[in-house]
Amino acid sequence: MAPHMLFEKPFITLPPNSMGRDFCIGDLHGCLEMLNRLLFEVRFNPRQDRLFSVGDLVHRGPSSVECLRLAEKPWFYAVMGNHEAMQMGAYRGAISSERGLVYSMCEYFGPNDPLRPGNNDQARMEKILSRLPLAFEILLADGRKVGIVHAGLPNEWTWADVSDMHEHGSDLYERYGRLQRRILWDRSTTIAAGIASIPDIEKDIHRLYPPATRFEHELATCPVLGLDLLVSGHTTLASRQPLLARNRLHLDTGAGMEDGRLTLVELLSGYYWQVPDPRREPDMPVTEYASIPTTLPNLSWLSDSERAVLQVANEKSRDH
Numbered sequence: 463m464a465p466h467m468l469f470e471k472p473f474i475t476l477p478p479n480s481m482g483r484d485f486c487i488g489d490l491h492g493c494l495e496m497l498n499r500l501l502f503e504v505r506f507n508p509r510q511d512r513l514f515s516v517g518d519l520v521h522r523g524p525s526s527v528e529c530l531r532l533a534e535k536p537w538f539y540a541v542m543g544n545h546e547a548m549q550m551g552a553y554r555g556a557i558s559s560e561r562g563l564v565y566s567m568c569e570y571f572g573p574n575d576p577l578r579p580g581n582n583d584q585a586r587m588e589k590i591l592s593r594l595p596l597a598f599e600i601l602l603a604d605g606r607k608v609g610i611v612h613a614g615l616p617n618e619w620t621w622a623d624v625s626d627m628h629e630h631g632s633d634l635y636e637r638y639g640r641l642q643r644r645i646l647w648d649r650s651t652t653i654a655a656g657i658a659s660i661p662d663i664e665k666d667i668h669r670l671y672p673p674a675t676r677f678e679h680e681l682a683t684c685p686v687l688g689l690d691l692l693v694s695g696h697t698t699l700a701s702r703q704p705l706l707a708r709n710r711l712h713l714d715t716g717a718g719m720e721d722g723r724l725t726l727v728e729l730l731s732g733y734y735w736q737v738p739d740p741r742r743e744p745d746m747p748v749t750e751y752a753s754i755p756t757t758l759p760n761l762s763w764l765s766d767s768e769r770a771v772l773q774v775a776n777e778k779s780r781d782h
């Protein structure tokens with residue numbers, strides 16, 4: 463592994479699944495019980511079916527370690543999320559400690575959190591983390607090419623840029639380092655689609671987008687070139703429903719938050735299933751839906767002038 467690479471293999475291609483179905487799950491955030499409920503509902507068969515994850519297996523929910531260990535199973539394929547990257551950072555020393563508690567951006571429960579650096583399973587967890595790729599490319603049985611990344615892909619990058627990550631030379635380090643950060647943290651296309659929430663944006667906006675340029679480049683959600691479908695998580699949908707914006711499927715419906723849901727989608731059919739948090743609904747009733755919503759939510763948090771710019775930009779990009 464090159465010294466600047468966090469990933470053993472940043473990009474992995476997989477052939478069609480000739481035996482069974484392909485599912486994708488939104489940000490898990492330690493919610494193993496909710497996942498198991500969904501897998502039971504769809505009669506998931508680990509000997510035939512595959513389950514893809516958009517990352518963020520850990521933090522918030524009660525079973526982070528168990529969720530991370532799913533990545534050791536032969537039927538489970540997860541990309542790295544920003545929470546896995548932060549956890550890796552914590553293991554490598556990017557943490558602070560105060561009054562016996564360890565802080566990072568990892569949202570620990572306290573000194574007994576099993577993910578706290580120095581706890582028993584650290585070597586095993588680090589090994590799992592180091593093997594998570596940044597992107598999967600899979601073929602569906604109908605020939606469609608699907609990409610999976612954690613946060614998304616800004617308009618200015620194509621899928622060819624992503625697939626080239628594993629072949630870059632050192633002169634491209636800065637370019638691809640930038641791409642890797644965006645794949646883990648980006649919200650530009652979710653802002654453009656109107657689905658990044660106000661707190662999300664306030665958290666990131668000053669870091670990623672200086673106020674003067676806030677919406678200049680990011681108002682249009684363009685299709686990802688080189689793919690039929692890009693699946694990602696990271697930005698929590700306030701509607702608690704997945705959203706298909708152009709060929710970008712957004713799946714983070716807030717698992718780990720008390721009012722959140724976990725979403726499982728079957729990639730070929732577009733059917734999806736949702737389960738609520740057991741703190742709110744202890745029986746965890748599963749709801750099945752036959753197609754993914756494509757309607758953008760209302761953009762009430764934008765000013766009138768910003769909404770007008772958004773509309774024009776999206777109309778322009780429709781011709782791409």
Ligand SMILES: [Mn+2]
Nearest residue numbers: 489518696714
């Ligand atoms: Mn997340």
